[in-house]
Amino acid sequence: xxxxxxxxxxxxxxxxxxxxxxxxxxxxxxxxxxxxxxxxxxxxxxxxxxxxxxxxxxxxxxxxxxxxxxxxxxxxxxxxxxxxxxxxxxxxxxxxxxxxxxxxxxxxxxxxxxxxxxxxxxxxxxxxxxxxxxxxxxxxxxxxxxxxxxxxxxxxxxxxxxxxxxxxxxxxxxxxxxxxxxxxxxxxxxxxxxxxxxxxxxxxxxxxxxxxxxxxxxxxxxxxxxxxxxxxxxxxxxxxxxxxxxxxxxxxxxxxxxxxxxxxxxxxxxxxxxxxxxxxxxxxxxxxxxxxxxxxxxxxxxxxxxxxxxxxxxxxxxxxxxxxxxxxxxxxxxxxxxxxxxxxxxxxxxxxxxxxxxxxxxxxxxxxxxxxxxxxxxxxxxxxxxxxxxxxxxxxxxxxxxxxxxxxxxxxxxxxxxxxxxxxxxxxxxxxxxxxxxxxxxxxxxxxxxxx
Amino acid sequence: xxxxxxxxxxxxxxxxxxxxxxxxxxxxxxxxxxxxxxxxxxxxxxxxxxxxxxxxxxxxxxxxxxxxxxxxxxxxxxx
Numbered sequence: 001x002x003x004x005x006x007x008x009x010x011x012x013x014x015x016x017x018x019x020x021x022x023x024x025x026x027x028x029x030x031x032x033x034x035x036x037x038x039x040x041x042x043x044x045x046x047x048x049x050x051x052x053x054x055x056x057x058x059x060x061x062x063x064x065x066x067x068x069x070x071x072x073x074x075x076x077x078x079x080x081x082x083x084x085x086x087x088x089x090x091x092x093x094x095x096x097x098x099x100x101x102x103x104x105x106x107x108x109x110x111x112x113x114x115x116x117x118x119x120x121x122x123x124x125x126x127x128x129x130x131x132x133x134x135x136x137x138x139x140x141x142x143x144x145x146x147x148x149x150x151x152x153x154x155x156x157x158x159x160x161x162x163x164x165x166x167x168x169x170x171x172x173x174x175x176x177x178x179x180x181x182x183x184x185x186x187x188x189x190x191x192x193x194x195x196x197x198x199x200x201x202x203x204x205x206x207x208x209x210x211x212x213x214x215x216x217x218x219x220x221x222x223x224x225x226x227x228x229x230x231x232x233x234x235x236x237x238x239x240x241x242x243x244x245x246x247x248x249x250x251x252x253x254x255x256x257x258x259x260x261x262x263x264x265x266x267x268x269x270x271x272x273x274x275x276x277x278x279x280x281x282x283x284x285x286x287x288x289x290x291x292x293x294x295x296x297x298x299x300x301x302x303x304x305x306x307x308x309x310x311x312x313x314x315x316x317x318x319x320x321x322x323x324x325x326x327x328x329x330x331x332x333x334x335x336x337x338x339x340x341x342x343x344x345x346x347x348x349x350x351x352x353x354x355x356x357x358x359x360x361x362x363x364x365x366x367x368x369x370x371x372x373x374x375x376x377x378x379x380x381x382x383x384x385x386x387x388x389x390x391x392x393x394x395x396x397x398x399x400x401x402x403x404x405x406x407x408x409x410x411x412x413x414x415x416x417x418x419x420x421x422x423x424x425x426x427x428x429x430x431x432x433x434x435x436x437x438x439x440x441x442x443x444x445x446x447x448x449x450x451x452x
Numbered sequence: 453x454x455x456x457x458x459x460x461x462x463x464x465x466x467x468x469x470x471x472x473x474x475x476x477x478x479x480x481x482x483x484x485x486x487x488x489x490x491x492x493x494x495x496x497x498x499x500x501x502x503x504x505x506x507x508x509x510x511x512x513x514x515x516x517x518x519x520x521x522x523x524x525x526x527x528x529x530x531x
Contacts, residue, residue: 006508
């Protein structure tokens with residue numbers, strides 16, 4: 001007789017009439033394949049845990065976002081936000097789709113250059129640009145987005161030394177009606193700092209002001225805030241034209257569109273609560289088109305969208321190490337990945353699916369990572385089928401920030417695989433080794449030996 | 453392990469404790485373990501039955517059975 005598939009015995013109290021704080025039944029559906037490739041095959045070949053990127057999904061996302069904006073506004077340019085995910089394979093998919101590069105450090109700048117992005121198509125953002133960084137950007141004619149007055153003064157000096165007129169934009173922060181207001185990047189609109197900075201640039205002959213940039217927040221759930229920001233940016237551009245007869249060639253709306261992840265504490269699932277990119281587009285483009293620009297002087301709209309274009313193209317596959325009962329009777333499951341590589345578990349309730357079929361019986365479970373640290377919690381409470389040691393799980397929407405912010409802490413970082421549009425898996429990053437971690441360590445001679 | 457005598461389990465896995473009014477949902481393996489306890493079978497016998505019917509190793513069954521017994525105790529379903 002063929003033996004049946006085992007499932008752990010479960011008893012679960014039925015509380016009729018009470019709200020289910022664990023949410024809806026979304027986690028039950030197993031995710032057995034990613035773009036046609038079996039999850040168990042991927043884990044067997046590349047090891048567990050494993051990040052998987054879907055090239056198909058990335059292309060769909062950027063093509064759809066471009067279509068949404070380009071059907072509403074004639075001059076649109078996306079720039080891939082390197083910090084969101086700067087694996088070369090990921091960046092190059094975006095570059096193949098026509099995205100420029102948007103970087104916030106010399107490390108990212110060099111990465112973009114190495115990937116083959118022309119220097120004049122690398123937008124240099126960020127609050128930390130050294131004199132050498134600025135010289136490199138000036139020499140290469142990359143647009144420099146000035147973050148503060150110290151940078152502005154240094155850049156004026158450097159431009160003088162180099163006898164070159166760098167192309168610059170200023171970063172503007174403003175009240176868009178959402179809380180918290182992001183006022184740490186750039187110059188404030190309401191208190192006149194932004195206009196002061198513009199006057200300083202226009203008063204010197206050393207810089208060529210070509211753009212205005214803003215970054216009003218991250219994971220923004222209110223699309224109308226972008227409309228407010230686009231209006232204020234347009235006002236500045238029109239005022240520059242009026243006062244200095246200078247036409248601003250681009251308005252860069254930065255990033256911040258939300259992905260479909262569910263924020264901790266959110267009542268609704270991200271898939272239900274998060275606005276579509278079209279809603280952001282409608283507010284931004286309407287504000288720009290209605291601002292009063294002459295048709296032939298409409299500025300380019302630059303977008304540095306990161307998270308919303310990559311989050312749902314990334315999956316984290318892992319395995320169950322063990323499960324145990326906590327002192328208060330709750331079930332807990334220990335997984336082989338934790339906050340070391342799933343940094344976003346600190347602010348998202350990630351959707352996690354089993355990678356194999358289960359019956360309809362479920363348990364309320366805490367999901368822990370493998371670190372010997374109390375903070376290593378992947379989900380504080382989630383309804384999952386009875387997972388056994390060795391079972392596999394898939395975490396959804398992990399493409400943004402996890403790979404770039406992952407820590408080599410306690411565990412080595414895992415490999416990353418990209419599944420191409422034909423369903424073939426390619427390793428795009430090998431898993432870390434002890435040699436990788438120790439490569440930059442130096443041991444003084446007197447510490448070479450010991451006796452125990 | 454002695455299940456309280458008034459405890460009733462339906463075929464669909466609905467368990468009712470008339471003493472407290474609490475109701476529970478039990479999966480098929482849980483149901484068969486409870487009925488084995490009601491038939492006064494020992495832990496070893498239960499483990500043997502599960503091993504003969506399911507694809508699973510002994511250590512896992514033993515661990516899960518102990519955990520399940522603790523939950524029955526916790527829910528006051530055991531004398």
